[in-house]
Amino acid sequence: MKNIAILVIALGFSCAAFAQPDVTTAYNLNNQGKYEEAVTYIEKAGTDDKATSKEKYWRYRGNIYLNIAQDSALSAKYPQAISTAVDSYKKAKELDKYGDYATDIQIAMASIQKLANDKGDEAYRSGDFCTAAANFETALGISDAYNILDSAFVFNTAFCFDKCGNTEKAIAGYERCASINYNVPAVYVYIAEIHLKNENKQAAMDVLATARAKHPKDADLLRTEVNVYLNDGTYEKAETLLKSLTDTDPNNESVWFVLGVTYEKLGKKAEEESAYKRALDIRPDYYDALFNLGAMYFNEGLELEKSCLEIPPREKAQYNDCIANCKTLFTKSTETLERAYALKPADREIMSALKDSYYKSERIDDYNRMKELLK
Numbered sequence: 001m002k003n004i005a006i007l008v009i010a011l012g013f014s015c016a017a018f019a020q021p022d023v024t025t026a027y028n029l030n031n032q033g034k035y036e037e038a039v040t041y042i043e044k045a046g047t048d049d050k051a052t053s054k055e056k057y058w059r060y061r062g063n064i065y066l067n068i069a070q071d072s073a074l075s076a077k078y079p080q081a082i083s084t085a086v087d088s089y090k091k092a093k094e095l096d097k098y099g100d101y102a103t104d105i106q107i108a109m110a111s112i113q114k115l116a117n118d119k120g121d122e123a124y125r126s127g128d129f130c131t132a133a134a135n136f137e138t139a140l141g142i143s144d145a146y147n148i149l150d151s152a153f154v155f156n157t158a159f160c161f162d163k164c165g166n167t168e169k170a171i172a173g174y175e176r177c178a179s180i181n182y183n184v185p186a187v188y189v190y191i192a193e194i195h196l197k198n199e200n201k202q203a204a205m206d207v208l209a210t211a212r213a214k215h216p217k218d219a220d221l222l223r224t225e226v227n228v229y230l231n232d233g234t235y236e237k238a239e240t241l242l243k244s245l246t247d248t249d250p251n252n253e254s255v256w257f258v259l260g261v262t263y264e265k266l267g268k269k270a271e272e273e274s275a276y277k278r279a280l281d282i283r284p285d286y287y288d289a290l291f292n293l294g295a296m297y298f299n300e301g302l303e304l305e306k307s308c309l310e311i312p313p314r315e316k317a318q319y320n321d322c323i324a325n326c327k328t329l330f331t332k333s334t335e336t337l338e339r340a341y342a343l344k345p346a347d348r349e350i351m352s353a354l355k356d357s358y359y360k361s362e363r364i365d366d367y368n369r370m371k372e373l374l375k
Contacts, residue, residue, distance in 0.1 A: 023051055023060060030064045035074060038064045055095035062088035062108055069115060082119075082138055085112055090145065106146065113142040117153075124160060133160035133169070151182040158187075167194050185215040189224050201228065219249040226258065235265040253282040257289050264296070272296060287343045291350060294336035298357050301329035330360040348374065 026041035042061050045051045052058070065085035068074045075081055086109070093105050120135035136157040143150040158173020171194060174187040188211035195204035208225045215221060222245040229238035242259040249255055260275035276293040279286055308322035334357040341350045351374055358367035 035067045055092045058088045058092035113139045129160045129163035185211050185218045217248040238262050253279040290340035294333045297333035333357045334361045
């Protein structure tokens with residue numbers, strides 16, 4: 001995750017005893033490191049309206065739960081320690097009318113923020129995204145309480161809620177990122193992908209349309225929108241977007257490959273060939289482009305071969321030219337598929353395709369060799 005700017009990293013609490021015995025006892029036990037016992041007395045004091053009307057009660061309560069949250073053994077027993085500490089300090093801040101303890105409270109809140117961020121990072125690394133989201137949300141809430149805009153906290157919280165499956169909070173977080181111009185236009189892609197996962201295609205397209213109006217040349221936005229059109233079978237729209245994508249990201253072999261597939265769906269053979277070749281110019285060992293290009297040549301050869309058979313016998317020269325063109329296509333198919341085969345020599349799909357191409361290219365020995373390999 002991204003590094004976070006913490007409010008301040010320091011620890012130091014101003015302390016004084018209350019008249020109320022339970023609060024005083026809780027305070028003393030906390031100073032002695034007996035945090036769990038301190039909880040018993042501070043919560044008992046919480047039933048006294050006189051105690052809870054004072055800022056110090058809530059500050060001491062926050063101190064106790066912060067110490068528990070920082071104790072690895074006790075924090076597991078009191079999973080709400082961080083949130084309880086935050087709520088206590090917020091109440092203390094509210095009751096501190098003259099700001100006498102504002103610095104103490106802010107230092108304590110900064111300690112909680114760092115702790116929540118560290119726990120969020122730990123949970124994220126272990127794949128516990130829901131726990132990570134909750135901790136990052138706590139850290140973000142502290143920044144918000146002091147009107148500090150920490151964009152990384154905003155994004156980390158949204159991203160972890162996304163991974164956790166809380167789409168409502170994820171979308172809200174990503175939208176906040178967009179409003180502060182953080183990690184855009186990527187956050188628009190994330191929002192669109194959430195809508196698509198929830199089978200709300202129109203909402204996804206609306207988000208992408210809005211984002212592309214602001215960022216018309218962003219490649220990731222175009223890719224996301226193209227995938228929607230390809231999945232729907234609206235290839236003309238995909239073609240238009242892919243052409244735009246080749247302008248903004250001309251050296252992306254995957255874009256050219258997908259454009260080739262789109263041209264195949266549209267029956268644009270010359271454009272299909274050109275797109276696959278462009279992908280191979282960028283990456284000569286691109287297996288998928290080699291396989292599709294070789295298959296394209298082979299299928300074109302078969303189609304042309306059918307038309308050759310329809311030529312009248314008296315048009316011998318025309319027939320011979322037609323057959324020669326077929327052989328050229330089959331030869332190109334074989335040469336291209338051989339390059340693909342070299343990349344995946346154990347793949348039965350390419351072996352079968354190459355066997356058929358060898359046969360049409362009249363390379364019978366190679367045809368028999370491949371046939372034996374397939375056995």
